[in-house]
Amino acid sequence: MSTVGIAETESIKKRVRACDYLVVAQLFLQDNFFLERPLEFSDIKPRLLGHWGTCHGINVAYANLKTYFKDNPNFTFVLGPGHGFPALQANLFYDKELQKVDIRASLDAAGIEYICKNFSWPDGFPSHASPYTPSVITEGGELGYALANSYGLALGHPEKTIAVLIGDGELETATALDSLNLKNLLAGSKNGTVLPILHLNGYKISGPTIYARKSERELHELIRGFGFTPVTVTDNPEEFQTKLDEPTDSPFYILKTEKGFGGPVHYHMSHQIPLKNPATDENELKQLETWLKSYNFNELFDKEKGFKL
Ligand SMILES: Cc1ncc(C[n+]2csc(CCOP(=O)(O)OP(=O)(O)O)c2C)c(N)n1
Numbered sequence: 170m171s172t173v174g175i176a177e178t179e180s181i182k183k184r185v186r187a188c189d190y191l192v193v194a195q196l197f198l199q200d201n202f203f204l205e206r207p208l209e210f211s212d213i214k215p216r217l218l219g220h221w222g223t224c225h226g227i228n229v230a231y232a233n234l235k236t237y238f239k240d241n242p243n244f245t246f247v248l249g250p251g252h253g254f255p256a257l258q259a260n261l262f263y264d265k266e267l268q269k270v271d272i273r274a275s276l277d278a279a280g281i282e283y284i285c286k287n288f289s290w291p292d293g294f295p296s297h298a299s300p301y302t303p304s305v306i307t308e309g310g311e312l313g314y315a316l317a318n319s320y321g322l323a324l325g326h327p328e329k330t331i332a333v334l335i336g337d338g339e340l341e342t343a344t345a346l347d348s349l350n351l352k353n354l355l356a357g358s359k360n361g362t363v364l365p366i367l368h369l370n371g372y373k374i375s376g377p378t379i380y381a382r383k384s385e386r387e388l389h390e391l392i393r394g395f396g397f398t399p400v401t402v403t404d405n406p407e408e409f410q411t412k413l414d415e416p417t418d419s420p421f422y423i424l425k426t427e428k429g430f431g432g433p434v435h436y437h438m439s440h441q442i443p444l445k446n447p448a449t450d451e452n453e454l455k456q457l458e459t460w461l462k463s464y465n466f467n468e469l470f471d472k473e474k475g476f477k478l
Contacts, residue, residue, distance in 0.1 A: 173236060173410040181232045181406040183469055183478045184263065188228040189431055190464035191259035191281070195288035196221060196442060197457060202285050203278070203472065208458040213448035218289045219296045220252040222439040226368045226426040227256035227334060229404040234332045235264070236406075237413045243361075245322060247333040249315030249345070250368070251298035251308070255288060258302070263476075266303045278472040312336060313344035319363045320351040329361030334424075337380045338373025349395040352419065365397070365421050370428040372437040388423070397421030404430070432460060 173181075194202055196219045201212040231246060238244035248257055261267040262284050267274040273283045287293030298305050307314055319333040339345050352363070371381040380388055389399040401423045402409045412422070429439025433456050444460075447453040470476050 173406075173414075177236055178406040178410060180478050181236050181410075184232040185225070185228045185404070186464050187466065187469045187476065187478065188232070188256060188259040188263060189225055190461065190466040190469075191262065191285070192221065192224040192228070192255040193432075193457075193461055193464075194281070194285040195219070195255045195258065197444075197447060197461075198285050200286075202282050203467065203470075204458070204461060208454055208461070210448050210454065213454070213457075214290070215448060216289075217442045217445070217448075219255055220441050221255075221432055221443055222372070222429040222437075222441070223250050223253040223336065223368065223370065224256035224259075225404070225430045226370055226424055226428075227253045228260065229406075229409070229426065230332075230334050230366055230368070230424055231256070231260045233402075233406055233409040233413070235260075237410060238330065238332075241330060243326075243328045243330060245319075245329065245331045247315050247319045247322070247331055248298070249312060249334055249339045250336040251305075251310060251312075252296075254294075254296060254298045254302070257298055258284060258288065258294065261303055270303050277475055281470075312339040313342035315339070316345055316348035316363075316365060317351065319365075320348065320355050323355060323361035323363050325359060326361045327358055330364065331361060332364040332366060334366045334368055336373070337367060337369050337371070337378040340367060341373070341379055349397075352396050366402075367421070367423045368426070369423050370426045372428045372440065374440050375437045377437075392421045392423075395421075399423055401425060431463065 197213055199214045234246055262274055265276055274280050289296040297310050315333050315335055319331045322331050323329055335345055369381055392399040397419045398417050400412050400417055400420045402412050403425050427435040429435045432439050432443050434443050444453045444457055447457040
């Protein structure tokens with residue numbers, strides 16, 4: 170059984186909802202961040218640039234791992250797909266990490282307006298993780314290094330636990346795939362623990378990923394061949410927490426999500442911006458408003474009192 174109770178799994182669900190909302194708000198909105206009036210064309214950023222598809226899964230992984238390892242000061246979360254930056258930014262904001270380096274990112278209404286308006290904006294935040302992002306150690310655009318970096322962080326630090334989220338497209342890079350062999354090099358008590366998590370959302374940009382097209386048996390045997398034990402998790406926090414808590418020799422987690430889950434489409438078309446013209450197309454504007462409202466953010470956040478999680 171998981172050491173995390175019902176109250177905490179409920180709070181994980183709420184945190185994921187809040188961060189999903191903050192992702193969509195960052196990608197699309199330049200005003201009306203709390204939907205206090207019907208959405209208008211002028212509320213939408215003139216140039217939409219960023220990635221939605223991977224973000225729900227990142228929010229799920231972040232919320233579950235941060236909750237499970239909350240009492241471990243030596244825990245680090247490493248994110249491979251740096252294009253999922255709006256999700257990383259939402260979580261850094263939520264954990265007040267962003268505020269430590271930028272006081273404008275305060276955990277209140279003004280802070281939410283600040284991060285949303287300035288995402289992918291001239292002189293604001295970039296669209297990908299960058300050296301301006303707290304704790305980022307390599308520029309976020311190039312896939313492949315997350316696992317190698319994680320083993321590097323663990324090297325000579327037995328006290329450390331590093332969970333690393335690797336995209337299923339990312340694992341197709343030679344760098345990421347060969348980095349699985351680092352497990353053998355770094356075995357032993359002098360180094361920390363690396364917990365790889367494959368984000369199996371099925372697509373890389375417009376194409377299916379190889380790992381999502383393998384049978385479960387073939388994928389599991391591949392993972393076992395590298396010396397890990399495959400453990401499948403979904404966005405259900407009760408299950409995720411229980412699996413994290415199960416004693417497993419060298420676990421390799423497989424997080425199964427639908428790419429773009431929660432948005433208007435759940436597949437490769439959701440990789441970047443799933444609605445192209447909400448600033449000019451009435452129908453798309455309505456779809457965006459329905460999407461934003463589906464998170465019921467006002468139930469999670471009060472402009473006066475802050476988050477109610
Ligand atoms: C080395 C490298 N090759 C190609 C790209 C272009 N690229 C950006 S996102 C992406 C797809 C990533 O797929 P995945 O890792 O599965 O992430 P997700 O589907 O969760 O977005 C690719 C190929 C890149 N950023 N880096």
